Every structure is written in structure tokens, then in C-alpha cells.
Amino acid sequence: MNVVAPFEGIGASVRRKEDFRFLQGRGAYTDDFNRQGQLYAWIVRSPHAHARIKGVDTSAASRMPGVVAVFTGADMAKDNVGGLPCGWQIHNKDGSPMAEPPHPVLALDKVRHVGDPVAVAIAATRQQARDAAEAVGVDYEVLPAAVSMDAALKAGAPQVHDGAPGNLCYDWHIGDKAVVDAAFASAAKVVKLDLVNNRLIPNAMEPRAALGEFDPTTGDYTLHTTSQNPHVIRLLMGANVLHIPESKLRVVAPDVGGGFGSKIYHYAEEAIVTWSAGKLARPVKWTADRTESFMSDAHGRDHVSHTELALDADGKFLGLRVSTLANMGAYLSTFAPCVPTYLYATLLAGVYTTPVIYCEVKAVFTNTVPVDAYRGAGRPEATFLLERLMDVAAQETGIDRVELRRRNFIPTDAFPYQTPVALQYDSGNYHATLDQALKASDWAGFEARRAEAAKRGKLRGIGISTYLEACGIAPSAVVGSLGARAGLYEVGTIRVHPTGSVTVLTGAHSHGQGHETTFCQLVADKLGVPVAQVDIVHGDTAKVPFGMGTYGSRSLAVGGSAMMKAMDKIIAKGKRIAAHLMEADVDDIEFERGIFRVAGTDKTKALVDISVAAYVPHNYPIEELEPGLEETAFYDPKNFTYPGGCHIAEVEICPETGKVSMVNFTAVDDVGRVINPMIVEGQVQGGIAQGIGQALLETCVYDADGQLLSGSMMDYTMPRADDLAPVSVATHTTLCTHNPLGVKGCGEVGAIGSPPAVINAVVDALRDYGVRTLDMPATPSKIWGIINGGRRMAAE
Amino acid sequence: MPQVTLTVNGQTHTAEVEGRTLLVELLRETLRLTGTHVGCDTSQCGACVVHINGESVKSCTTLAVMANGANVTTIEGLAKADGTLHAMQEAFREYHALQCGFCTPGMVMSAIDLVQKHPEGLTEQQIREGLEGNLCRCTGYHNIVKAIAAAAEVMHGKRSEIARAAE
Secondary structure, eight states, rough: OOOOOOOSSSSSSOOOTTTHHHHOOHHHHBBGGOOOTEEEEEEOOSSSEEEEEEEEEOOHTTTTTTTEEEEEEHHHHHHHOOOOOOBBBBBTSSSSSSOOOOOOOSSSSSOOTTEEEEEEEEEEHHHHHHHHHHHHEEEEEEEEOOHHHHHHSSSTOSSOTTTTTGGEEEEEEEEEEEHHHHHHOSEEEEEEEEEOOOBBOOOSSSSSEEEEETTTTTTTEEEOOOOSSSSHHHHHIOOOOOOOGGEEEEEEEEEEEOTTTTTOOOHHHHHHHHHHHHHSSOOOOOOHHHHHHHHHBBBBBOOOEEEEEEETTOOEEEEEEEEEEEEEEESSSGGGGGTTTTTGGGTTTTBBBOOOOEEEEEEEOOSSSOBBBOTTTHHHHHHHHHHHHHHHHHHHHHHOOHHHHHHHHTTTOOEEEEOTSSOOOOOHHHHHHHHHHHHTTTGHHHHHHHHHHHHTTTTEEEEEEEEEBBBBBOHHHHHHHHHHHSOEEEEEEEEETTTSSSSESOOOOOOOOOOOHHHHHHHHHHHOGGGGEEEEESSSSTTOOOOOSSSSSSSSIIIIHHHHHHHHHHHHHHHHHHHHOOOGGGGEEEEEETTTEEETTOOOHHHHHHHHHHHHSSOOOTSSSSSSSEEEEEEEEESSSSOOEEEEEEEEOOOTTOOOOEEEEEEEEEOOOOOHHHHHHHHHHHHHHHHHHHIIOOOBBBOOTOBBBBBBTSOOOOOOOOOOOEEEEEEEEOOOOOSSOOOOSSSSSSHHHHHHHHEEEEEHTTTTTTOOOSSSOOOOOHHHHHHHHHHHHHHO | OOOEEEEEEEEEEEEOOOOOBBHIIIIIIIIOOTTOOOOOSSSOOOOOOEETTTTTEESSSGGGGTTOOOEEEGEEEEEEEEOOOHHHHHHHHHTTSSOOOOSSHHHHHHHHHHTTTTTOOOHHHHHHTTTOOOOOOTTHHHHHHHHHHHHHHHHTOOSSOOOOOOO
């Protein structure tokens, strides 16, 4: 019987290989690793937002049962441990570099946010370490705190760092202000809007953890950590903090339970356990409890913006002027400075032909947890700003909100399209994604649904967002010129084993994205090797040559492209071996899905024949070709990729409670070529859930003293199953023109496109209440206040 | 120190614990059954859900001593010895109801109990409300809800195998 193998290549919804272990409790997350003689660390954290440390008394803690050591910042300083580095340098308007104050691993003279690490207790059990940490006496002189950006920028505000006068990290801008001001001077209409992009706490379900080991025989260190980019951690921690050469430091990021950006950065605890393991010559493990996650994982968003749009009499955009305050928190996290600049202001053209744009950004230090990239990072902030502005402009010009967008879309035939804010888009079709979403959501039939809802006493609204983002980061030379202190290529190795199975080594890291399946499909498609015979190795600096990791929806666009390039090398070498075996000219050898063929003949060799010949080179062109069949490629992208599309949200509001219910959500996204539709839909669904979370439920709240009020899952409203409704997700493809796969990236689009669609729907539902705009999240109390206060209580 | 004896996935264990030791700590640290996860410290996320005498319980909010004499099933104990997955595990895979896998053990254990408690079947809204005690940050729950509905059909004998997800 002939069994036809199911198609597993590009475009197939192959079920995930990694699910077998995850579904049976066999995943191996960092806290699941245990070592002989392992000790446990518990971090002593500041209970104050801002205080001077007058002394740390570890004597009582050191005498407690099971305690092996209690270390402070002074102990680390004695070993010349460096501060946590920042990976991106932004320059001020005047060309001077940003303020970059030191970020000690354990606080030295001052603590600067609730949760700032002060000391570490290390003991035989987790409970003993925790008990000891509670017994560490820290003598604090509490100082006034600069908690909100407003407060931090006021004259005479408490100074978070002596080296950052006025709490200003940088004052940056992009665009020609004079040209933009001139465009405003000639405008028929100017629309103004003030917006807050609410601060979020990422809350990946797996809390951060780290396990440090030291082998006194070899001098080798190993760190297991919950990271999205182990090679980056090795580089940053080895070179800047602990001064361990890469050859002596192995970093492993095993199964990681979600990241969403929060696990990109090099965190203090990684250095603490690695350094302590060396001091004590015993393995040291630390695992955050969720309370620590809230006060030590980098937060996201937190922008306050004033924005102005100039339009002509026909509703064509003439110029955009934006002024933004961006919260950095107490210290600069690894990528923090680039988020409100090159991942935000460069996106302010969106999908529109706005000819001139000026944006200035002040980044502000406050006595709060550091803020860095969170799913979307800068692009959600730009999108929220633009798409809220679209609706307000539509309202104030009387032009239909869909028509206003269409009128200003970048035409489908205008690609490549150079924006006024540095980026050049390679491809897209915004009319197509809009049309498809309008149809799928039955936009035209909405008023009937609104009327029907009204009969039930509900306020129904519909909202739209037509967005674009830049991901697949990033061309190294470009980001280098913008202040990045690293290259952003990716590395892939294809190892064809003698019997034809394949191991792929990749610098990308999967923490939910399904790489172990999608990447196999690339190999199945290109080399014809079944998915079951391909294994993906990632997350281990001892196995994978190098890599920059996973963030900015880059794994497939950059990491996948590296694999394609490595497979090209495999095929090129395979052709030379095949030509030798079949006594043909190498130029006459064709390759398709696992078969080398002499063109125009029935002479063929399978990939396995070639791999056997390569590793058992008895009949082999040994004089001109090395044995073996393994190739590595570094791929440096030529440009960002530009996914985009249209999100449409439909909500119902209960006027009695103010509760907003999601009733429909439609997304049509252009993510370039789709490798595994099932996984792409899952990524988009998850992103939308986080976007809806931002719009309706989630926000980080500090009180005026800098205490984190939303400091647990009982206080910070994570979306639950009954907060959400089914979402309709579809794709419309235009190919990326500059990478070998034509892919754009799908990890962040959901979180980028959705928040303004939801808020636009809420504002639409409240149209009879005089609401011009409202800040996220649209909580029941906020909505109830608007409904019951009428125009008087409406925001603005 | 108190001693507890309990049966986990069919195997009887006796262990000395502190009075404050949580069941999840006993499972993860002493028995090295690391499939059960800890995602929070306020009994909100449900990553730690196991079955105690057939009922779903948050093992982070259960003292180990409370499980003395109990019959505990964890995610490791669901599949048959020959490797056949439980219908709920199979449905999660078929419907792509997991991404990072961290909430998955608790989600699966909660879902099985939810389905078992509703032999009459479950509406989509009932499934969503039944998942109140479990957080997932990756999937947006869309596919989890579908997977549970599909598994329920098999668990209640309405189908012999998990319905294929729409392509």
C-alpha cells in the first residue's frame, strides 16, 4: 500500500512537537532543575521607593539554621562586580549622550524602587533562605520619592540619581520641527489629543528563576535562567558584570514559560546566583515568587503624550506633531532607551502618507520598577496614539472614520515607501486588509446590532484600528548607528547527520512560539526531511554557536532566514557531492525536497545518499571538498519587516454596572508568508488577549509614596477566560521583499493593533454621553462614572 | 517533623515535612514531580492544580499534611502507561491550546474536573466561567475553550476520538 505522507512543509498546520512533553508534565523549566548540594537564594528587597542605606546587619541572619552565606552590595563591590549594563545609548537633541547612571546588582548607598535588591540570603532550603532574608536588618533613611513622571520633572523634585539632573534620562527628537510647524500654519484643521499609554506588568506565567553553578576543577560557570536570549545574557553578564570570559561561562535557557519581552533583559538575580555559586563552590538557585515578579520584572508602556494632527480641507494629513514623556523607572533596563525612540517615534507615520512628522521624547527616571519592552514595545504606543487620533479627527472633521483612514492610506502601488521618520516600508496592502476585516466583521450591518442591543438596554459600539509595525529586528549597521551596542543578526546551523536526520541549532529561543515545530517545517519544505526526523536545539550557549535571541518578532524573519541560508550552503555542497557520485557536472545538478537529480535525466541521489557519502567519504571528491555535512550561517537582515492590518472590536456596555463586554473581535493581519497557520493564529489570539487586557483590565498603580498597589494577581487584573470572547483571526499576505522566506512576523501584531480598536469601540458605544476620549483601562468604575456623570464627568 | 503518607499517581510515598510545607512543595521538591507548577503566591493562577481524591485542588494552597492518606493525581499521572494521552491532553494538542506550556498542567487538571462535574455537557460560557481559577498569558483562552469542548465529547462518550480542529 502506498502511504502518502502528510504535507509538513510551509503552509501546513503541523501539530506541535513540543506539546508531548508539556502536556505530560515533562517540560524542563529553570526551577525544575536541581543539583547535588544545591543551595537556595532569597533576595532581600527594599520596602521603600527611595531610601538611603545607612547599614546592613547580616549577623543575625548568618546565624540562622541552614544559612551558608548572606551577601550585600559591599561584598560584590569587593569582588569588583560591575553594574548591570544598558544595551542602547540614545543622544539628546544637542547631541550629548543620555544620562546613564550606574545600576548596581545589589544596592550600595541607596535603594530606588520598592523591590530593589539589597542583599541575598543563601541557605540549604528555600524556607531557610527566606527566613534568613527576613532577619537581615537594613537601616534605611527614607527619602521623598519621585513616583509619577509629573512629580519627577517638577523643579525641586527628589533626585533618583545624582548623575541625572532633573530626573531626565534624555530629551530626544526626530524630524524637522520648523518644517512641521509650517505645515501646521497652513492647515485647514488641527486636531489635538492628550493620551496616556497605561503602564503594564508583563506577568509571564513562569516566574523568573536562575540556577548558578561553578566547577572548581575547570573554573567553568553555568547559569540556567529564564531568558529569551541566553547568548546576550552570557555577553552582558560575562563582559560587564562578572568579568568571566565567554569560554568559561555557559548560559542555558531551557523551557521558558512565556516572556513577552520581560525575559529579554539581564537581571540582577542572574549575576547574584552565578557569582554566589563561584564564591561558595556550590550550586545556588533562586526562583521568584509572584510578588517579586511584580516588583522586579521590567514593566511596560507608561507614556504620556500630547499630539496634534494637521489636515487640509479634504481631510488629507499635512503633518503630525507629538510630544511624549516616557517612564524609564529607577534604572535603565537593557533595551529601555530604544523603546520610546526608535521603536516608537519611527512608527508615527503608521499606514498613512503624513508627509512631515516631528516627535520629541523626554525619558524620565522615577522611583519605580524599570520599564522596558513589553510585547510590541513602542509600536503599541504609536498605534494607540495614531488610531485614537484618527477617530477624534473623523469626529471633528465630520468625515467617516473608515473613509478618513482610506483617504490617507499609503497607496498599494507606492512600495517601497519612504516615511518621513526614517523607516522604508517594503510591502503592504492596507486597503485589502481593511476590506477583508470590514467584511468579516459585518461592519455594514453594525447599526442593526446596535439597535438590537439598545432594546436589551445595552450600549453597543464598534471600533477600528488600521495599523502597522516594524519588527524582524534588525539590520546591525542601522541599529548601530542609532545607538544599539549589539548587532541584531541571527545564527543558524544545519547539521545533516550521516543517516539523514537533521539537527538545527538556532540562536532564536522559543518560550511558547512553537519553534520546535515551525523551524522543522522549514527543513521539511526545503530539504525534504520529515518533521519527525528534525530536531531543534536552542537556548544553550554550549551547543548553539551564537545568537541574539527572540524578541521583536524576529525568530522566523531573522532566525529562519539564517536557517534558509545555511540550507542553501548544504544544498550547494550536496550538489558537488552528488555531481561526483553521478559523474555529472555540478551545474547540471538540480535539487528539490530531498532529491538531487541530473537535469533532464532519471539519475537521482537522495539527501541520505549524500550525507552517507559526506561522512563515509570512500567515493568522494576529497581533494576539493571537506567531508561532513554541516553548515552555519549568520543572517543580518536588510531592513525591518512591516506587518500590518486591521483590527475591529465590538463591545457592549452595561449602563448599570459600567462593565464593557467584548462581543466580537476581528483581526486581519498581513504577517507575510505563513509557515504554520495554526501557530500564527495562536500567536495573534494571544496578542489580542493582551491588547484587550491593556484596554479594559490591566494597569499598574503606584501610590504617591511609590508603593506598588497592583502588586499581586489579586490586585492586577489579568484577563481570564470569561473576560474575553472568541476572536476571528485571518491573514492577508503580501510578502516581505527582502528576506528569503517572505515572512514578516506575527508575535506582536495582536498586542499592537487591538488596544485602540477596543477603546474606539468603547468611545463609540458612549457616543451619546459626550465622550471625546478616555484613558485605558476602560474599567467599570470609569465607564459607570461617565454614564452617570454625563458630559460633566466625561474625560476631557 | 510531621510525617505524611499519600498516594501519588498510584505510587505510595511517605515523607517528613514541615508543618508549613505546601503540597506543591512536597510534589516538586521531595517527589521531584516537577510537572505541577507554581505561577503565583495568592492562589490565583491555577498552574498548581492537581486532583486530590478526584477533585481539582490548588496544591499551592494545600498543606502537605492535609493530603495525608489522600490519593493525588498530577499531570504526570494522566497518560496511560503505553503513552496514550488522556482525551484532554490530546484535545489540547489538536486545538493548539498551549503555547509556553507553563499553565498547561493546571489548566488540563482543572478542565478534566470541570468536564467530569458536568455530564450533561458544557456551553462555551460555562467553560469560560469554569476556568476562572486558571490563568493563561499566551493563548487568550480561545483554543483552550475549544479543546475542552472537544475533550468533553470524548469523555462523555459522544465521540470515540477528538474531533479534528478546523484547518
